[in-house]
Amino acid sequence: MSGRHTGELHSHTVEGTDPQLYVQVHEPQNDAGLRPVLLLHGFSSSSKLNWEDTGWLGALLEAGRRVITVDLPGHGRSGAPEDMDSYSPSRIRADLLQIVFDAGVRPLRDGDPSSGLDVIGYSLGSRLAWEFGATQHELVHRLVLGGPNVADPLADFDLIAAQRYLADGTPIADESTAGLLKMAMLLPSNNIFALLSLIEAIKTEPYDPAEAVPHMPMLLVAGEKDDRAASMPELAALGAKAGGMVEQLVLPGRNHTNAITSRAFKQGAISFLGV
Amino acid sequence: MAEISFPLPDLGEGLIEATVLEWLVSPGEQVERNQPLVEVETTKSAVELPSPQAGKVVRTYGGPGDKINVGEPLIVFEVPDNTAGIVGTVPKEEAPKRRVRLSAVLDED
Numbered sequence: 001m002s003g004r005h006t007g008e009l010h011s012h013t014v015e016g017t018d019p020q021l022y023v024q025v026h027e028p029q030n031d032a033g034l035r036p037v038l039l040l041h042g043f044s045s046s047s048k049l050n051w052e053d054t055g056w057l058g059a060l061l062e063a064g065r066r067v068i069t070v071d072l073p074g075h076g077r078s079g080a081p082e083d084m085d086s087y088s089p090s091r092i093r094a095d096l097l098q099i100v101f102d103a104g105v106r107p108l109r110d111g112d113p114s115s116g117l118d119v120i121g122y123s124l125g126s127r128l129a130w131e132f133g134a135t136q137h138e139l140v141h142r143l144v145l146g147g148p149n150v151a152d153p154l155a156d157f158d159l160i161a162a163q164r165y166l167a168d169g170t171p172i173a174d175e176s177t178a179g180l181l182k183m184a185m186l187l188p189s190n191n192i193f194a195l196l197s198l199i200e201a202i203k204t205e206p207y208d209p210a211e212a213v214p215h216m217p218m219l220l221v222a223g224e225k226d227d228r229a230a231s232m233p234e235l236a237a238l239g240a241k242a243g244g245m246v247e248q249l250v251l252p253g254r255n256h257t258n259a260i261t262s263r264a265f266k267q268g269a270i271s272f273l274g275v
Numbered sequence: 276m277a278e279i280s281f282p283l284p285d286l287g288e289g290l291i292e293a294t295v296l297e298w299l300v301s302p303g304e305q306v307e308r309n310q311p312l313v314e315v316e317t318t319k320s321a322v323e324l325p326s327p328q329a330g331k332v333v334r335t336y337g338g339p340g341d342k343i344n345v346g347e348p349l350i351v352f353e354v355p356d357n358t359a360g361i362v363g364t365v366p367k368e369e370a371p372k373r374r375v376r377l378s379a380v381l382d383e384d
């Protein structure tokens with residue numbers, strides 16, 4: 001891996017409590033002089049799994065981009081707070097805002113390509129990026145949203161069935177719930193109860209992309225075999241209606257799990273954010 | 276010139292195989308160490324494997340959709356003779372000189 005990085009357990013108090021988020025700022029060897037890129041990973045993943053092992057971090061550093069990675073609460077090397085509020089999307093967005101300011105990100109200024117921030121999200125990370133972009137238009141320059149949802153599979157998650165399954169193995173009837181839990185349990189590093197807290201918190205703030213729409217240019221990306229590819233035009237229409245420029249990229253043969261490593265995805269994102 | 280073969284590395288606990296998604300290099304190509312070689316998918320995630328070696332690609336194993344077991348050949352490089360021994364073990368014709376005792380030796384104490 002090229003580039004230096006600094007790692008820290010983020011410990012800036014936001015709204016009175018420490019979010020315990022693990023943040024890394026990765027410096028490129030040859031800085032292209034452009035604004036930093038914030039990477040937001042998906043549910044049950046981590047910055048390492050979603051962005052490092054998949055080659056994203058290396059590709060962005062190679063392109064001269066400064067990269068900020070954050071593990072979501074209960075994921076990767078971040079802490080797993082007890083209180084449900086730490087997992088609410090609005091709280092996470094507030095934490096992200098503090099993190100990027102601490103990393104030196106400054107509001108967009110005309111004619112200064114190093115000002116502002118680009119954001120790349122995947123799946124749940126795309127939901128957070130969509131909302132972050134919609135609320136932080138003075139900060140966010142462009143968005144790349146991979147595997148983006150229009151509906152909210154986490155808000156529809158059957159928590160009671162999941163808890164019953166974890167307690168005594170009672171099979172889960174709902175297919176989406178069973179699939180998400182299976183995915184969460186595949187990785188021994190996951191704190192399953194923290195992930196369920198995240199789902200519980202998301203249920204109190206379900207995703208509604210029409211509620212707040214980002215105005216900045218957006219690139220939407222999904223695998224051809226990901227159901228989300230079919231609903232991308234809906235998101236694109238919302239963005240266009242809000243006055244934003246929206247591009248879409250469908251990756252042939254890829255699904256929601258394996259679209260992430262795609263070279264076409266990385267190259268598409270790097271060139272979209274390279275202006 | 277010598278050839279060095281690299282097997283599919285251990286990709287984490289319990290994973291015994293991976294499916295090739297896409298090769299990022301092709302035979303005849305000169306690659307640098309750590310350059311992305313191939314995207315593979317396991318039952319847990321998709322990963323991009325960096326090159327463990329600088330050299331010219333001689334052969335790659337498996338196309339998109341093919342499964343490769345951990346430990347089976349993934350890629351073969353051609354490297355100058357004098358560098359081959361540094362990073363990998365190059366199989367030689369001669370018999371190994373070192374002997375390992377496989378029978379149990381009871382502890383004295």
